[in-house]
Amino acid sequence: MGFVFVSGRRSLDFAGTRKWRHGDAPEEQLLSPADLSRWVEAAGLLDVVPPFGESDLATAIDLREAVYRTASARLDGRRPDQDDVTLLNDHARRPALVPTLRPDGSTRRSGTVGELLATLAADLLDLLAAPVPGPGRVKRCANTECTRLYVDASRAENRQWCGMSECGNRAKVRAFRRRQSL
Numbered sequence: 001m002g003f004v005f006v007s008g009r010r011s012l013d014f015a016g017t018r019k020w021r022h023g024d025a026p027e028e029q030l031l032s033p034a035d036l037s038r039w040v041e042a043a044g045l046l047d048v049v050p051p052f053g054e055s056d057l058a059t060a061i062d063l064r065e066a067v068y069r070t071a072s073a074r075l076d077g078r079r080p081d082q083d084d085v086t087l088l089n090d091h092a093r094r095p096a097l098v099p100t101l102r103p104d105g106s107t108r109r110s111g112t113v114g115e116l117l118a119t120l121a122a123d124l125l126d127l128l129a130a131p132v133p134g135p136g137r138v139k140r141c142a143n144t145e146c147t148r149l150y151v152d153a154s155r156a157e158n159r160q161w162c163g164m165s166e167c168g169n170r171a172k173v174r175a176f177r178r179r180q181s182l
């Protein structure tokens with residue numbers, strides 16, 4: 001399973017690890033602690049990924065869902081779920097990941113799962129704290145089946161898709177299946 005980083009913010013990319021949320025077959029990319037490790041590494045958040053356990057995965061997924069619901073609520077002009085507000089604030093106020101500078105001038109990103117989740121929660125809160133409307137607005141992909149959220153950093157603020165190829169490929173597969181079933 002390939003992870004994609006098209007959202008412009010790590011918190012929204014994280015939310016995107018559960019795909020096609022509204023359809024009858026959502027795709028879960030974080031099925032095991034090893035999947036979470038792979039995502040963290042692919043996201044460039046840590047050079048040294050600590051071993052995650054099942055409870056770390058469960059905590060991470062709880063946070064991820066709170067990120068998704070809260071970003072969606074902002075997009076739709078709704079109040080966020082109060083449990084999500086508490087969860088996000090609890091994570092975001094903890095120490096975040098900070099790279100270590102080494103004597104030779106190189107850096108190393110290491111940290112705990114708590115610091116990792118604090119970083120992701122704080123990333124969302126930073127995003128929500130940005131002035132709205134304005135550049136860098138959070139949007140939902142124009143493909144109605146796609147539930148990926150992203151920051152529109154285009155100058156004209158007219159980005160419509162999460163990533164054309166991914167959504168386009170899915171549309172092609174569906175069209176192909178429809179033809180086969182006729």
Ligand SMILES: [Zn+2]
Pocket residue numbers: 141142143146147148161162163167
């Ligand atoms: Zn999309």
